[in-house]
Amino acid sequence: MIISHKYKFLFIGLPFSASSAISKELNLEYEAKPYLRKHSLFHEFEQVATKEEKNYFVFAVLRNPMEIVVMVYEKMRANAKGNFTNPKLFKENGGHITKHHRVMFNFIQDKNASFQEYFTKFFKKPYDNFSSLTLDGCDFIIRYENIASDYLLALEKAGIESPKPLPVANKTAGKKNDLSLYYTDEIKEQAIYVFAPFFEKYGYNFLAKWGQIKTPILSS
16 A cells, blocks of 8 residues: 555555556656555554544545456566566565465466366455455455546545546556457356356446346356
């Protein structure tokens, strides 16, 4: 997370949701500084924040988990920056790459696994992430699909006049924009089971060609 005492705001950077790009820009333009760890959560902030800091404007980014799962797969497949083989970034060393991440990474690398093979093996329970531990504490939530406009709106709500646009971030290597190329018919039912509760809670929709989807009783 990153904090600006000048503008009295806190940005909570959730993993795989443009947190690095936003944190960098907030540091450059609004004197924001790292606070606790990169991906610390709201309850951790509350435990150490001063009375004044607890009144700061808090915001974070919410991203479609179907996109997150694809992006993580492509990042693991490419390992372009070596993140998944860099011990400095491992959770036990203070980083954000967990042992489970490394198990998935090794599976993809060792078997040259397709997205469908990766998804079938590792996503068998209803999806949840750190959003559920953070968003209730936020004053504003940037929707990743509207990141350019929502970023400006967040800063305006924080009291910043004429905020600068967020620079366009580099796209994940190898990632295709059409989610239907990943979520094929063979994993459709599993994807619905996994993502439906999260989608219902945060107002996301499945692929249009799948039609109207109801949350399965077993995953709710």
